Amino acid sequence: MTRYDAVIIGGGPAGLSAALKLREKGFNPLVIESGDRIGGIPFQCIHPGFGLHYLGEDLTGTEFIQRIIDKVEDQGIEYRIRSHVVKIIYSKNRYPYKMIEAISPHGFLEVEAPIIIYTAGARERTLFEIGVTGRRLSGVFTAGEAQAYMDVYGILPGSRIVIIGSGDVGLIMARRFALEGAKVEAVIEMMPWPGGLTRNIVQCLMDYDIPLLLGRMAIRLEGKRRVEGVITIRVDEDLKPIPGSEEYIECDTVVVSAGLIPNVRLLEEMGLAMDPSTRGPIVDDYLESITHHGIFIAGNSLVVNDLVDYVVEQGESAAESASILLSEGVKPRSYVRIARGRNIRFAIPQYISCERDVVLYMRVQKPEYDVRICFEEISKEFRYPVVRPGEMIRLILRKDDLTFLKGLDRLSVEVRRI
């Protein structure tokens, strides 16, 4: 049994930046990656917009991740590719070691570590998860899958495209299809506002005259063997379909871009406490599971991010916490729960220790203009000209402010209009 200081599950941007941070602190991590190479999803992202915050440069995903991979290689960080973790054996009796079992072409991998940093990314919601009915047809792809076809394998999934959902990957793919000469008939979004970043609405749709149909839901695919069209319907304010407002859009390809779900099956099987609002684990401000000691979660496995910069930040933050645990040992913590109020869809972390500054990641439920995000118990507020569900809010609460929480068990957060 080989022992490491930490085992990192998933060699994407979160995992690799966690590994680099651990190495910087003098620890010896192992990265386990199930794909054919380290780097994760940015590898297939040939569009720009990566690294603006983290590196102060505008890079493509491929360039961005290569910078990180180069550092990982420079530092001689150990990693295993094509290794699929099948089990994490977490025994409270055998603290602090956790056993990780993985399958690879080189054999069955068994390693032990006191720390696991789980950075296995997310998966895409499927057509079924958004309730689109009809036959089983070819020509249906998730946005990330279509991206892999085009930009890893070099094939064109279709020539007349309808994109269901206005998540960022779908917007990026709308432009990608347009650039290759395919006709993007429409991007359909059920909500009255777009799901992706404003910059993507402008640069990927408006610049290419691709119609964005808001408040419209795809309900049914038509076709015999391959998609021939999509039936859409208008929805009212409560998202209920309005009978008689059906419209048919002809196409040969449907791309589903209805958001991501943290890829946390292994953690669910282990019984980690999960947050239904993020579908990821419940963590404290060390990004450590509140139920499973020594298991840290970062990147899209923790919460679906819209910028790789946040993913990297979480990877580094989890690694930093892990290195504190490795050098100082376990210290008992008391927690304050973040209580979500008006127009807050989720907040990460869900619990804070008030021992240090906290980076808070949040999303709102609906767009609002000229608002304050208020933290009642510590009388703190942050002004925003606009908040949108498609754009994650990141703000920092200072340790000094958090001392006001002494004796309380919750910190309320809500969006208020000015």
Add this chain to the structure above:
Amino acid sequence: MRLLIVGSGIIGASIARIASMYKDLDVYLVDREADVGWGASKANTGIIHPGHEEDPNLYPLRARLCVEGNRLWRNWARELDIPIRFPGELMLVFEGFEGEAKRYVDLARINGVPGVRLLYRDEAERIEPYISGEAIAAVWAPTAGVISPIDAVIALVENAVSNNVKLLTETEVRRVIVSDGRVKGVETNRGFIEADIVVNAAGIYADEVAGTVGLDYKLKPRRGEYILFDSFVDVKPKHIIHSVPTPMSKGVYVVETIERNLLIGPTAEDLPNDSKNDTSTSIEGLSKILNEASRLLKKLPPRDRIIKFFAGIRPEPPNGDWIIEAYTDPWGFIDVAGIRSPGLTAAPAIAIHVFNLLRDKYDLKLEPKDSWNPYRRGIARIKDKPKRIIKKFIEKDPRYGSIICWCNMVSEAEILEAIDRMKYIGLKTITLDGVKFRSKAMYGFCQGSFCRCRIAYLISRIEGIPLWSVKMNSDKSILGVGDVKSILRGEPHD
């Protein structure tokens, strides 16, 4: 003598297995699709029924063959290495249906179904804690089983082929040729195939095949929709659950499938005659299933654990009775049509029954082969295997260590073996669906969005075709439309 079976569903494949036992029979199994079992057989509830729901006064053959089939499957599944379980079934009794429930216990006695008895609520709940609070009692039938029907078809065909049955896929029978009152063969899209005996097991299309020899009946396409949940849900009934059929509901089942997913369904919707392949799902159908299932269970699994929905078409015969007949005019034409539920259960017994008919009606002397092989092994899977076994597999072939389907843990070695087996039975096209049914890759919660391209890549390499031209299930369901620059080069796309 040549015997040609039209349709490689569970019925055609079972008949092929029995036919392959005999000397001097040259057996052809013909299907219009690219692979076997792609009609009603691939999309149904997958239950091996005990036989206590069949009224022998109304349908004596159905009652007898269902009970026999339930027994036969145990042996067939062992010989053919088909995963099967017999968890038993609870037919829930709601207030006002007590009399109906007693009738099924009586039918069990008449049909010779072992172990069927009426349970009071508390006893039923002890057996199955997930049953709904509304149920006042349950009819317990311990011999009810679960099988993966498409696995069964594939196993039967592999076994039949190993016993010299010839499979012809993508071969559509257009007409049965008769001359001098005898069957001469069939006309297909690939030309004429001579045959002395034609067995019509064409599923929902059997009425059309029969029509070409002048038989006049119509099969009604009846659609059943299903919802499949992820295997990781907090509602995991271990037994099959349904309810006493009521005038309102023909009965939704709750079943844990062989792959350990929770399956609920079906609906029953009669379609117009020209909608024989309309396997589309509908919002109405899905909410109906959820409604009915919520009457069977204490609680439903959360909606966000639905991994897919699908529909199948069952052939509903006129008057509800199976059409199993060996005709003397024309001599050599055998109908095995309108095989509605419990057709899957009865399939082995139907196949044997067909051969009894054939012997009686045509006075055939059939001699068993000296060397008939009753066995077939399934694809060895590494999922859920203990560590030491997986280690051995990887030592033997490192490709067992290369996991392609992450959700369902399927390795490259298993996918390659699936492709090999498709070639072995003589499929003309290696489709993604064929690989899916055999390897169980793309079955998980991501529905192939991570692994479909890697599997398509393996197929394209083996077949020597461009990646974009890999087929999902037919010529009309191709993965892509060209390489990424094909439109810009001005290549036409339809």
